[in-house]
Amino acid sequence: EPYLDTSFIGRNIKYFDTIDSTNKKAKEIAFDENEGTVVISEEQTEGKGRLGRHWVSPKGKGIWMSIILKPKVDPIKVSKITLLGAAAVHKALKNMNIESQIKWPNDILIDGKKICGILTEMNCELNMINYVVMGIGINVNFNQEDIPVDLKDKAMSIKISKDIEINRKELLGNIINEFEKLYIDFRDKKTISKAIKVCRESSALIGKEVRIIKGEEETLGKVLDINEEGELVVEFQDGTVDNIYSGEVSVRGL
Ligand code: BT5
Numbered sequence: 001e002p003y004l005d006t007s008f009i010g011r012n013i014k015y016f017d018t019i020d021s022t023n024k025k026a027k028e029i030a031f032d033e034n035e036g037t038v039v040i041s042e043e044q045t046e047g048k049g050r051l052g053r054h055w056v057s058p059k060g061k062g063i064w065m066s067i068i069l070k071p072k073v074d075p076i077k078v079s080k081i082t083l084l085g086a087a088a089v090h091k092a093l094k095n096m097n098i099e100s101q102i103k104w105p106n107d108i109l110i111d112g113k114k115i116c117g118i119l120t121e122m123n124c125e126l127n128m129i130n131y132v133v134m135g136i137g138i139n140v141n142f143n144q145e146d147i148p149v150d151l152k153d154k155a156m157s158i159k160i161s162k163d164i165e166i167n168r169k170e171l172l173g174n175i176i177n178e179f180e181k182l183y184i185d186f187r188d189k190k191t192i193s194k195a196i197k198v199c200r201e202s203s204a205l206i207g208k209e210v211r212i213i214k215g216e217e218e219t220l221g222k223v224l225d226i227n228e229e230g231e232l233v234v235e236f237q238d239g240t241v242d243n244i245y246s247g248e249v250s251v252r253g254l
Contacts, residue, residue, distance in 0.1 A: 001013075001169075001173065002169075002173075003169055003170050003172070003173020003174065003177075004173050004176060004177065005173075005177045006036075006176055006177055006180040007180065008034070008035060008036035008180070009036040009038065009067060009176050009179060009180040009183065010036065010038045010067075010173075010176040010180075011036055012033065012034060012036065012037040012038070013037075013038045013039075013040060014029070014033075014037065014038070014039045014040070015040055015041070016039070016040070016041040016042070017041070017042050017043070018041060018042065018043045018044075018045065018059070019039075019041040019043070019044055019045070020044065020045050020046040021044050021046050021047055021048050021135075022039040022040060022041050022044060022047075022064050022065055022066040022135055023048055023066045023119055023121060023133050023135040024046075024048070025039045025041075025066070026039040026066035026067075026068050026133040026135070027121065027123070027131075027133050029068070030068045030123070030130070030131035030133060031130065031131065033068055034068075035068060035069055035070040036067070036068070036069070036180075037067075037068040038065055038066070038067050038068075038176070039065065039066045039068075040063070040064065040065040040066075040172070041057075041064050041065075042059050042060050042064075043057060043058060043059035043060070043064070044057035044064050044137075045057075047064060047137060048119060048135075049117060049119060050106070050119060055117060055119075055137050056147075056148055056151065056155070057137060058142070058146050060141075061139070061140065061141050061142045061143075061146055061157075062137060062138055062139050062140050062141070062142065062157075062168075063136065063137070063138040063140055063168055063171065063172055063175075064135075064137050065135070065136055065172070066133050066134065066135040066136075067133070067134045067135075067136075067176075067179070068131055068132075068133055069081065069131065069132040069133070069134060069183070070129065070130075070131050070132070071129060071132065071183075071186070071187045072129070072187070073129065073186075073187065073190070074127070075122060075124045075127060075128075075129055078120065078122045078129065078132055079105070079120065079230075079245070079246045080186065080192050080195075080229075080230045081120050081132060081134050081183075081186070082105050082106050082118050082120045082134070082246065083104075083105060083192060083195050083196070083199055083230045083246075084179060084182040084183055084186055084192065084195045085106075085118045085120070085134050085136055085179060086102045086104075086105070086106065086107075086108060086116075086118060086195075086199060087102070087178075087182055087194070087195035087196075087198035087199055088175050088176075088178040088179035088182055088195075089108050089116050089118075089136065089138065089175055089178075090102055090108060090198055090199075090202050091174075091178040091198060092171060092174035092175040092177075092178050093108075093158075093171075095174050095178075096166070096170065096171060096174065098110070098158060098162060100115065100116075100202065101202050101203065101204035102198070102199050102202045102203055102204060103203075103204040103205060103251070104199060104203065104204075104205055104226060104232050104246070104251065105230075105232075105246035106118040106119070106120075106246075107204075108138075109156070109204050110156050110158065110161045110162075111156050111161050112204075113153070113154055113155055113156035114139075114154055114155050114156065115138060115139045115155075115156050115157060115158060115161075116136065116137060116138040116139070117136075117137050118134065118135065118136050118137075119134075119135040119137075120132060120133070120134045120135070121133045121135075136175065138158075138171070139155060139156065139157035139158065140157065140158050140159065140166050140168050140171065141157065141158070141159045141165055141166060141168070142157030142159060142160060143157075143159065143160065144160060147160075181194075182194060182195045192228075192230055193228060195230075196226060196227075196228060196230060199226050199230070200225070200226050203223075203226065205223040205232070205251060206223050206224070206225060206226070207222075207223065208222070208223055208253065209221070209222050209253075209254050210222070210223055210234070210251050210252060210253060210254065211251070211252045211253075211254065212234065212244060212249055212250075212251055213249060213250040213251070213252065214249045219236060219237075220236070220237050220254070221234040221235055221236040221237065222234065222235045223251075224241065227243055229243070230246070231243040231244055231245050231246070232244040232246075232251070
């Protein structure tokens, strides 16, 4: 692992050639493994998005990985880990001279289309976290034909956009290095302000008119900012301003 420069994240890697879902595997082994254990697979046959959606994960073309974390923080703060992940992916790409945008809370875009999604899941009882699994999926070396027809307008890969083959190990090492720094601030110093700064500066949403979708409910508004808590600050059409917690909302362009 020549690209790793961490104290605990990625020091134990469980590598698979094929697997149903790295998040699922990470949840199965989380009780028995140390914080920082990474599950990674060349391919996922049942990759998962939020709300049970499917995540396309072809063999050898992406980074499909999950990190096991055991932060001693209030479970309500766990959704912030997704923002740390997004900031880490953005910074890692930037280190490799690739510009991207963060679409709060869990997507990374290139050319306005999704190249990365993050799925954070938690197991807790009595307000104590047993473990958190943060899964990151990145479309690295997809060719056009690796993108299913129904995703052509919304999915992109680094290779298709930049016309270069990316060294997946280098990108992976970079992401884990960047993530560990942000995670230690969150876990030990209880601050996410560095990650928020990155999410703000590279935001695909700030200043845009959006639809906020929460279950069956859909409201229109304009995104003003991402606040220090990592919430989306939205001005609704009636002029009221509210902070939106990432929970289970989807944000779409008009
Ligand atoms: C996400 O969900 O964006 C979270 C994706 C997390 C995937 C990682 S891979 C490693 C780990 N193990 C897992 O099983 N999962 C995690 P969501 O915001 O719900 O977006 C899902 C939607 O994105 C789908 O309904 C499709 O429309 C679209 N989609 C599916 N596969 C895609 C891909 N490879 N690239 C871009 N968009 C995709």
